[in-house]
Amino acid sequence: MMFYEDVNEGYEFPVLKKEPITRVQLVRFAGASGDFHPLHLVEEVAEKAGMKILAHGMLVMGMLSHGVTSWVSRKNIKKLQVRFSKMTFPGETIQIVGKVLEKKANNIVLCEVQAKNIEGEVKVAGVFEATLPSRKL
Amino acid sequence: MSNVKDLIGLELEPYSMAVEKGKIKELALALGDDNPIYYDLEAAKKEGYDGIPIPPTFLQVIDLWGGLGSAEKVEKLKFNLVRVLHGQQAYEYLGDIVAGDVLSVTSKVVAAETKSGSTGVMEFVSLENQYQNQRGELVAITRSTLVHRL
Numbered sequence: 001m002m003f004y005e006d007v008n009e010g011y012e013f014p015v016l017k018k019e020p021i022t023r024v025q026l027v028r029f030a031g032a033s034g035d036f037h038p039l040h041l042v043e044e045v046a047e048k049a050g051m052k053i054l055a056h057g058m059l060v061m062g063m064l065s066h067g068v069t070s071w072v073s074r075k076n077i078k079k080l081q082v083r084f085s086k087m088t089f090p091g092e093t094i095q096i097v098g099k100v101l102e103k104k105a106n107n108i109v110l111c112e113v114q115a116k117n118i119e120g121e122v123k124v125a126g127v128f129e130a131t132l133p134s135r136k137l
Numbered sequence: 138m139s140n141v142k143d144l145i146g147l148e149l150e151p152y153s154m155a156v157e158k159g160k161i162k163e164l165a166l167a168l169g170d171d172n173p174i175y176y177d178l179e180a181a182k183k184e185g186y187d188g189i190p191i192p193p194t195f196l197q198v199i200d201l202w203g204g205l206g207s208a209e210k211v212e213k214l215k216f217n218l219v220r221v222l223h224g225q226q227a228y229e230y231l232g233d234i235v236a237g238d239v240l241s242v243t244s245k246v247v248a249a250e251t252k253s254g255s256t257g258v259m260e261f262v263s264l265e266n267q268y269q270n271q272r273g274e275l276v277a278i279t280r281s282t283l284v285h286r287l
Contacts (some may be wrong), residue, residue, distance in 0.1 A: 006177070015205075018169055020167055021268065025167065025169075028163075028166070028167040029167040029168070031163070031167075032160070032163040032164040032166070032167040032198065033164065033167070033197050033201055034197070034198060034200075034201030034202045034206065034207075035197070035201055035207050036206070036207070036208075037207055037208070037218065038218075038219075039219060048219075049219045057222075057223040057226075058194055058197055058223065058226070059167070059168065061194055062164070062167075062168040062170070062192065062193075062194045063168060063169070063170075063227060065192060065193035065194050066168055066169070066170040066192075068193065069170075069172060069192075069193065070172075072173060072211055073183055073184060074172070074184065074190055074192075075184055075186065075190070075233070077193060077227070077230060078230055079227070079228065079229050079230070080193055080228045080230075081225070081226065081228065081280075082225065082227075082280070083224065083225045083228035084222070084223050084224060084225065084226075104195075125245055
């Protein structure tokens with residue numbers, strides 16, 4: 001458990017490293033989310049658009065939020081917003097990094113979070129706000 | 138040529154869907170998220186929930202299974218599906234959402250603009266969704282920005 005009093009601005013959360021993304025995972029995510037966009041699933045459609053099969057942006061954001069909830073309790077997350085900056089492809093390994101940007105009033109922390117591949121390319125980046133429990137009751 | 142700004146204020150058909158624990162588990166598995174609160178009621182209760190909570194990005198499931206599919210939504214905005222990218226996504230969580238809740242969703246276009254950059258002309262459209270539970274409480278607001286490469 002992480003307390004408000006124990007974190008300082010600039011504190012870096014432990015990195016969460018995910019398993020490499022597989023094609024089967026894209027199929028699985030399509031069914032779970034309901035996003036059956038053919039660019040994630042059908043080779044021919046991707047090729048015709050001059051691309052390769054790419055991962056759903058929301059799959060990577062889901063991994064990013066897994067990172068966030070590994071740092072702070074799910075219940076304490078108030079806001080999460082991201083920008084999708086680079087495409088992610090099957091075979092890539094995503095890791096989630098984050099740090100505290102600002103300690104606000106009422107035990108709220110504003111934090112940065114990024115999903116990057118192991119080469120360090122940032123795929124999805126944003127900020128979140130969470131309340132942390134206090135040592136003072 | 139129609140102006141993308143004309144989309145501002147467009148309201149999509151409201152929709153409603155129950156939060157199902159099977160879908161919660163399915164999404165958590167697809168994400169490789171092993172947090173026990175998504176699988177086990179007792180673990181969820183220990184974290185202060187009355188039921189199994191949703192992962193932070195689960196509202197997409199409500200949108201796509203309860204409302205228009207992604208292809209239909211893109212068609213409604215008159216975009217070419219293979220030229221659409223998800224630009225930004227924001228969530229604001231105002232209350233707990235757990236399995237068994239029924240969410241009613243309203244969705245409208247709150248911003249739209251055309252921008253030209255080094256990679257060509259792009260249209261940006263932002264949709265804001267509001268989620269109310271079966272007790273009429275506003276429990277979440279989301280905003281998603283789609284990018285259409287012309």
